[in-house]
Amino acid sequence: MALRSAAAVAPRSLRRLITGTSSRTLPIISQAIWDWEKLESSTNAFVSGRLFSSTSISSFIPPPLPPSAQQREKPEPSTNLFVSGLSKRTTTEKLNEAFAKFGEVVHARVVTDRVTGYSKGFGFVKYATLEDAAKGIEGMDGKFLDGWVIFAEYARPRPPPEHHSAPPHSQRPY
DNA sequence: GTTGAGCGTT
Numbered sequence: 001m002a003l004r005s006a007a008a009v010a011p012r013s014l015r016r017l018i019t020g021t022s023s024r025t026l027p028i029i030s031q032a033i034w035d036w037e038k039l040e041s042s043t044n045a046f047v048s049g050r051l052f053s054s055t056s057i058s059s060f061i062p063p064p065l066p067p068s069a070q071q072r073e074k075p076e077p078s079t080n081l082f083v084s085g086l087s088k089r090t091t092t093e094k095l096n097e098a099f100a101k102f103g104e105v106v107h108a109r110v111v112t113d114r115v116t117g118y119s120k121g122f123g124f125v126k127y128a129t130l131e132d133a134a135k136g137i138e139g140m141d142g143k144f145l146d147g148w149v150i151f152a153e154y155a156r157p158r159p160p161p162e163h164h165s166a167p168p169h170s171q172r173p174y
Numbered sequence: 175g176t177t178g179a180g181c182g183t184t
Contacts, residue, residue, distance in 0.1 A: 082182090084180060085180095088176065088177090088178090121178060121180080122182085155181060156181055159181095
């Protein structure tokens with residue numbers, strides 16, 4: 001569909017918006033984008049043309065992103081990739097196969113619901129080297145897999161395993 | 175048995 005083709009070439013910040021947009025809500029999004037472009041052009045006129053305005057443009061400019069949000073946009077490089085936007089029909093094998101074209105995949109997994117066994121629509125791909133991982137992102141991020149635009153980025157480090165052995169302040173009876 | 179935000183069953 002045209003919407004998904006647009007997603008493949010859209011700036012990263014817009015991709016999720018586009019792929020998560022049904023045709024019902026598209027007019028609303030289009031209106032919002034049109035409004036934003038209008039605002040941007042008026043901002044440019046204000047700056048370069050030295051025009052005066054009674055409205056405060058600065059109130060419309062988004063504040064700088066907090067550190068937590070920046071973390072989301074620029075994850076730490078890793079050999080492990082988080083892949084989202086997967087078709088629910090995409091299997092671990094297909095995932096492995098697609099990413100293996102760009103480097104040595106040592107592990108790949110589509111995450112499935114434990115009880116139903118169905119895909120949750122995302123997965124992980126682990127490459128042998130950081131270089132391969134970077135090539136994997138370059139080669140697969142924003143590309144189609146089983147008809148869906150997928151997103152490949154560095155996976156966040158997994159939470160450390162819970163050691164259930166010795167409590168820090170364990171009291172033992174004498 | 176999906177049009178969907180997300181960071182995982184060893």
